[in-house]
Amino acid sequence: MNGLVPLPRVTLGVILGMSCSFSLAATPEEKIASAMSAAPPSVSATATILDWPADMAAEMPTLRQGTNGWTCLPDMPATPGNDPMCLDAPWLDWLNAWVNKTTPVTKELGFGYMLQGGSPESNTDPYASGPSDSNEWITEPVPHLMILVPDAAMLEGLPTDHNNGGPWVMWRDTPYVHIMAPMPAYRP
Template sequence: MSTTCLLKHRLMFPLLVMLAGTAFAAENAKVADEIHGDKMKMEGMAKPAPGDAKLIASAMKAAPSSVAKDATIVAMDAQGMRTLRKGGNAFTCMPDNPETPGPDPMCADRNAMEWISAWVGHKQPQSGKVGFMYMLAGGTDASNTDPYAKKPDGSNHWVKTGPHIMVVGGDAAFYDGYPKSADPDTSQPYVMWAGTPYQHLMAPVH
C-alpha cells in the first residue's frame, strides 16, 4: 500500500488486482474498492469519471516506463473493477485516487497483490513470498504504526511519503536490518507497520 503506502496508506491504496481466475478477481475488486472508495462521490456530489486515456496515463506514472508500458491497467468505477488495458508482464497498475489529497498511483507485482489482498482482508500474508510495489508519483499520508488508520489522531504517528518503492512479504529477519522507529526519517529506507503481520520496507526514491 501505502498502501501507504497502500490502502489506508491511501497508497497503498486502503489497496487492486489479481487477474488469475474468478476467486482472485473477486478479491481484487475488494482491494481496489478499499483503495479507491466510491469514485462517483466527492463531498456528497457525483463526480464525473475521467476518461480511460487519462486513467491509463495516471496509472503509468507509478512505475518506470519500462515496467508501466507492459503492465495491466485497472480502475474502479460505479460497476466495480475493470481492466483498461491488458498487459504482458507481472505488474498491475492503478491510477491516482482522486479522493486523497496527493497523487498516489500504484503499480505492484503478483506477490504484492496477494499481500495487499491479505492486508485488506485482515488475513495473515504468506511470509517469505516477497512482493514489490512502485509509487513513483508519491503517496498520501498514512499512519506508520496502524495498518488500518484512516486519519491522524495524535497517537498513530502519521508520516508523509513522497515517491517511493515498497518491499512486502519478506521474512521478519529481512526487516530487522532497517529502522523501525514510529517516527522515522522518511528520507531514508524504514519499516512501516513494524511488529504487525503487514510490516514492509519503505524506500524513498529521490
C-alpha cells in the same frame, strides 16, 4: 487471482469519505496515464492496468491487458493524495489481503512502486483514518519503492523512522509490514 481484486464496501467506505484528487469522470486514457506514472516506463509500459470500480464491492475492471506480470492502478479517486501504484504479483496479493483485512501470505520478495508519493497515512497503523498522538502520521508522503519480504524477522534492526532520510520499515508488528524506500519522483 486473475489480476482482479474484489474490494469490500466497508473498507473503501472510509476512503470514500475523504476528498478526491482524481475525478471519477476521468477518461480511460487519463486513468491509464495516471497508473503508468507510478513506476518507471520499463515497468509500466507493458503492465496490466486495472481501475478502481464504481461499485466498491465489485472487482477491479481491466483498462489494459499487460504482458510483463506487473499491475498498475491509477490514482485512487477518493483519497486526498496522488497515489497511483504499480505492483508485482506478491504485492497484488498483499493489496488484496490489506483491502479485505486478512493476513497476507508472502512467499517471495515483492516490489511495488508509488513514484507520485501517495496520500497522508499512519506509519504504524495500516487502517488509521487520521493522525493521532500514537500513529506517527506521515503528512507528506514521498515517492517510494515498497518491498515485501517472506519473513518479517528479516526486517529486525532496520529503522522505523520515516524521517530518517532513507529506507524504513512501515507498519511493523502488523501482518502488513514492509520496507519503504524513498525514490526520485517520476515526471511523465
